[in-house]
Amino acid sequence: MSAPQHDGEGLDARIRLQRGAVELDVSLAARPGQVIGVLGPNGGGKTTSVLALAGVLPLADGHIRVGGDVWDDGRRRLAPEQRAVGLMLADSLLFPHLRALDNIAYGPRSRGVDRRRARDRARDELARVGLADRAAAKPAELSSGQQARVALARALATDPALLLLDEPLSALDPDTRARTRSDLAARLTAYPGVTVLVTHDPLDALTLADHLVFVEDGRVTQTGSPAEVLREPRSPYVGTVVGLNLYAAQGDSRGHVHTGDGGLLVTTAPTEGPVWATIAPSAVSLHRHEPEGSARNTWPLRIASVTMQGQSARVGLVGALALTAEVTLESVTALGLQVGQQVWAAVKATEVRTYPR
Amino acid sequence: MRYAATWRSRVTLGLPAALALLLLVVPLVALLLRADWARIPSDLATPSVVPALRLSLTTTSTTALLCLLLGTPLAWFLARSDSRATSWVRALLTVPLVLPPVVGGVALLMTWGRNGVVGQYLTPLGIQIPFTTVAVVLAETFVAMPYYVLAVEGAMRGLDPRLEHVARTLGAGDLRYLRTVGLPLVLPGIAGGLALAWARALGEFGATITFAGNFPGRTQTLPLLVYVELERDPQVAISISILLLAVSVLVLGVLRGRWLR
Numbered sequence: 001m002s003a004p005q006h007d008g009e010g011l012d013a014r015i016r017l018q019r020g021a022v023e024l025d026v027s028l029a030a031r032p033g034q035v036i037g038v039l040g041p042n043g044g045g046k047t048t049s050v051l052a053l054a055g056v057l058p059l060a061d062g063h064i065r066v067g068g069d070v071w072d073d074g075r076r077r078l079a080p081e082q083r084a085v086g087l088m089l090a091d092s093l094l095f096p097h098l099r100a101l102d103n104i105a106y107g108p109r110s111r112g113v114d115r116r117r118a119r120d121r122a123r124d125e126l127a128r129v130g131l132a133d134r135a136a137a138k139p140a141e142l143s144s145g146q147q148a149r150v151a152l153a154r155a156l157a158t159d160p161a162l163l164l165l166d167e168p169l170s171a172l173d174p175d176t177r178a179r180t181r182s183d184l185a186a187r188l189t190a191y192p193g194v195t196v197l198v199t200h201d202p203l204d205a206l207t208l209a210d211h212l213v214f215v216e217d218g219r220v221t222q223t224g225s226p227a228e229v230l231r232e233p234r235s236p237y238v239g240t241v242v243g244l245n246l247y248a249a250q251g252d253s254r255g256h257v258h259t260g261d262g263g264l265l266v267t268t269a270p271t272e273g274p275v276w277a278t279i280a281p282s283a284v285s286l287h288r289h290e291p292e293g294s295a296r297n298t299w300p301l302r303i304a305s306v307t308m309q310g311q312s313a314r315v316g317l318v319g320a321l322a323l324t325a326e327v328t329l330e331s332v333t334a335l336g337l338q339v340g341q342q343v344w345a346a347v348k349a350t351e352v353r354t355y356p357r
Numbered sequence: 358m359r360y361a362a363t364w365r366s367r368v369t370l371g372l373p374a375a376l377a378l379l380l381l382v383v384p385l386v387a388l389l390l391r392a393d394w395a396r397i398p399s400d401l402a403t404p405s406v407v408p409a410l411r412l413s414l415t416t417t418s419t420t421a422l423l424c425l426l427l428g429t430p431l432a433w434f435l436a437r438s439d440s441r442a443t444s445w446v447r448a449l450l451t452v453p454l455v456l457p458p459v460v461g462g463v464a465l466l467m468t469w470g471r472n473g474v475v476g477q478y479l480t481p482l483g484i485q486i487p488f489t490t491v492a493v494v495l496a497e498t499f500v501a502m503p504y505y506v507l508a509v510e511g512a513m514r515g516l517d518p519r520l521e522h523v524a525r526t527l528g529a530g531d532l533r534y535l536r537t538v539g540l541p542l543v544l545p546g547i548a549g550g551l552a553l554a555w556a557r558a559l560g561e562f563g564a565t566i567t568f569a570g571n572f573p574g575r576t577q578t579l580p581l582l583v584y585v586e587l588e589r590d591p592q593v594a595i596s597i598s599i600l601l602l603a604v605s606v607l608v609l610g611v612l613r614g615r616w617l618r
Contacts, residue, residue, distance in 0.1 A: 055520045080525035086525040093519055098539050106537070110528035158527060 002190040011035070011162060011194040013063035014050045014117035024048055025062075025220040028196065030211065032067075032161075032212030035188055037226075038201070041237055047216045050166045053078035053196065054087050061332045066194070067161040081110070083162075090167040092147035094139035101126060101135040107158035109327045125153035129187060143175040149183060156191065163188075163195045169204055181207060202241045206230075208252025208255040214238050232355050234276060245323055252352050263321035266296040267352035274357040279313060283351035287344040288335060296349040299323070303341045306332065313337075317345055358383060385602070392599050393592055400596035408574040409582040409597075413559060416490065420497040420558040421551050424505035428554075429547065434505045434536065436513035450503045461499050464565025469495065469568075492569035497558035505554040513539070541545050549612055555608020556608045557591075559601065 016023050024045040030036045040046050051057040053064060055078060056069065064071040066085075071078045086107075094103045104122035109115065126132055129149040139147055147170060154164060167190045168184065170179045185208055188195055199205050205212055206226045214222040214235065221235040233239040239246030247259040250273070257265040257277045265277055285291070291298055301319035308314075313332045317323045323345055326339075337343065362370075366420055373410060435443055465613065469476045469486040476486060486492050510565040516539065524534045538545070562580040569576040571585065 051522070054522065054526050056525070079530075080522070081528045083526070085526045087523055089519055089523070091516065091517075093523050094536050095520070095524075095542075097538075106524070106529070107527035110524075110533055154523075160526075164526075225513070249406050318398075 006095045006211075009067055010062075011036075011064075011066050013064040015049050015059060015062040015064070017048070017052060017057060017059050022048065022218045024052075024219055024251040026213075026215055026218070028053075028213060033192055034211060035197055035209045037039055037205035038196060038215055039200065039205050039212060039238075039241060040077070040215040040221075042200065042218045045262045046200075046215055048198065049215065050087075050164045050198055053162065054085055055083050061069055069161075080204065084158070084160050086158060086160035086163040088148075088151045088155045088163075088165050088168050090171045092139070092144075092151035092171075094142075094147055094150055094154070096139050098138075099135065100137050100139070100142065101130065101149055102155045103139070104154045105128060107154060111158055112237065116200055118121065121157055124151075125157045126150070128190075129183060130152045142312060144172050145178070146182045148172060148180050152184065152187060156187070159193075161193045163191065163193055164198075165195065166198045167200070168197070170199070170201065180227065183206065214241075228356060232276065233278065234357070239278070243281065245284075247277045247321070248357060249275050249277045251277075251356070257352065257354055259303075259321055261321065263299075265321075265347075265352050267351045267354055268349045269352075269354060271354040271356055275321060275354040276357050278353045279323070279351060281297045281324045281326035283347055284327075285346045286315065286327055286335060286337070287346060290344050291346045293295065293346075297347040298336055299345050300342060301345050303339050303343060306337060306339060317324045317343070387415060387552060388595065388598055388602065393597050397596045397599060400593045401600060404591065405573065405582065405586070406593065406597065409577050409579050410491070412490065412574070412577065413579040414495045415556050416497055417498050417558040419494050421555045423498050424502050424553065424554045425547070428502050428505045428550075429509060429540075432509035432513055433539075435506070435510045446506075449486050450506055453500055453503050458500060458561065458563025459567050462496060462564035462594070464566040464604055465492070465496060465499060465564060466527075472544055487568060488570040488572065488576060490569075491576055496564040496568045497561045500561055500564055501554035501558040504557050505550040508550030509543060509546050509553060512543040512550075515546075516542055552612050559604065 011028060013028045015024055015026045015028070022043065022045045022189070026045065026049050027036075028036060028049070030336065034044050038046050038049065048057065052059055058077055059072045060075055061074050063073045066083070069260060070076065094100075098106065104125050105118040108118035113121070121260055123132070123135065126135055128330050129152060131146060131149055131153075134142060134146060134192070136234050142150065152168070157339065169180055170356045172180055181204065188208065197204065197209055209224065211227055212222075212224060212229050213220055214237065215235055216235060222229060222238050230242050231236060233242050233244055233246050236246060247257075247263070247265070249257045249259045251257045251271045253270055255267050255270040255277065257267055257270075259265065259277070269275070290300070299320045301317035301323060303315055304318045305316035308329070312326050312328055315325045315327060315337060317325060325345060329338075335343070391550060392613065401410070435447055459577070466473065466487060468474050468477075469492065471477070471480050471485070479486065486495065520538060521534055524538050529537065541588050561578070562584070564579055565576065565578060571581050577585070579601060583594045583597050583601075
């Protein structure tokens with residue numbers, strides 16, 4: 001799947017550079033007003049991409065075009081201060097010696113707006129994130145959620161064409177995170193430029209982004225709308241993020257799907273050739289003895305882990321194939337599930353989905 | 358958690374520790390004991406002391422100013438570079454810290470003297486540096502600047518580099534970032550560095566007497582005067598020493614109270 005191409009307006013970037021052990025080659029494209037969620041394991045190149053877009057790191061090759069302007073084409077490179085870019089990081093990184101208002105006015109002031117108009121603009125931005133009454137507060141006097149909102153207001157006060165949010169919520173405690181996430185969503189809908197949101201939290205990506213890009217080991221492994229990605233993950237990492245059992249497999253016309261490590265799945269919706277096969281954890285049932293009945297897929301497996309999630313439990317199974325099952329807490333106690341124990345797992349053939357790799 | 362010291366460890370460690378403390382404290386107490394407190398005000402007002410006091414104040418202030426104006430940019434370059442050259446420069450900077458001051462004075466003579474590496478070009482222009490007040494400032498700067506640069510560089514390295522990333526995306530270039538964010542945030546480091554450098558300059562003796570001589574009113578600073586007065590009128594020497602001790606303690610107190618914590 002290739003990233004949608006956009007010409008002129010919006011973001012069009014191919015980021016190629018080497019940093020540490022990672023050789024980065026990532027393409028990003030978006031229309032104005034779009035929020036691209038960039039996900040991936042740590043050390044895969046997410047933050048490096050952001051720093052390259054901001055102009056802090058130079059490209060070795062490739063290009064960055066935003067709103068029709070060339071920011072970097074491998075030869076000519078605009079310095080960060082010459083780019084219409086806004087940057088917000090996990091730690092809010094407010095200037096600790098400046099009041100909230102002056103933090104936000106810093107951008108307009110640096111870009112040549114006079115003091116009074118910069119302050120007026122800062123007051124507007126502060127009001128838009130609901131902090132009109134904290135203008136005179138120093139960063140240390142603000143809560144972490146308020147700091148994050150001031151940092152967002154500061155990044156937006158220069159009217160950037162490209163807004164970069166690198167893990168903007170990851171430093172917040174869970175309660176604050178939920179509230180700040182909805183504040184962020186509300187503020188972003190009114191923002192006309194392109195937003196690149198880097199996160200490792202699937203919830204951030206699914207609630208805030210309208211297009212997802214997965215970056216693993218310096219490469220884009222999957223792009224698509226949240227709905228597409230949820231339906232058809234295309235890498236083990238993406239499978240984990242969306243919570244599906246995912247297998248790279250070989251399918252035949254009779255409905256047999258052979259996984260790489262010798263496992264066999266039976267499906268009612270066969271796809272021939274190299275396929276991805278998914279099983280939702282909730283479609284897996286567990287039994288003490290070999291089940292009889294309609295399920296076409298049954299395996300004796302060993303329990304490797306049990307974790308609780310609200311009223312259900314996720315049971316990690318290993319054996320002929322690795323499988324995660326989601327079962328109710330009642331069945332955990334009824335079956336007496338314990339780590340190390342042998343159980344039978346069953347999946348109906350109708351619950352095994354396949355699609356071309 | 359602290360452990361109760363055993364009787365044996367108290368003796369084997371406590372004895373040398375107490376000795377070390379005595380070696381350091383007794384001389385200071387002795388100085389205070391031998392001081393004639395009633396005489397100090399008049400001693401410090403004598404015709405030989407007043408010019409030396411004034412000279413010490415002007416030269417050390419000039420030195421502090423030079424550190425601020427020249428040392429701050431040097432610290433900035435050192436702080437933001439990780440190249441091999443930088444670590445060599447940093448190593449070079451520490452040499453004056455451990456160099457015997459007299460050697461520093463000789464080195465300065467070889468630089469600025471009549472036939473010195475730089476001085477030979479100044480002589481035809483009628484400019485003579487050694488044995489002038491300028492030489493005092495150069496000697497003090499030579500020994501004090503490293504303290505300042507290393508202190509400020511440390512403070513600058515403590516800044517989160519991402520603060521600069523953010524400032525630059527907001528439209529601030531190098532100099533604006535430095536003026537509005539970088540320097541204000543390292544102000545405590547700058548103040549601490551200045552205090553250290555100033556105190557070191559105030560105590561400068563070896564390089565000064567070698568390079569600038571001991572001319573009253575021109576190059577005779579307080580430490581040089583103490584040396585002279587010890588022969589002439591020891592009580593005056595003690596009075597000046599008390600003054601210098603008081604200043605040192607004051608600087609230390611200011612450093613600890615506000616910046617060293």
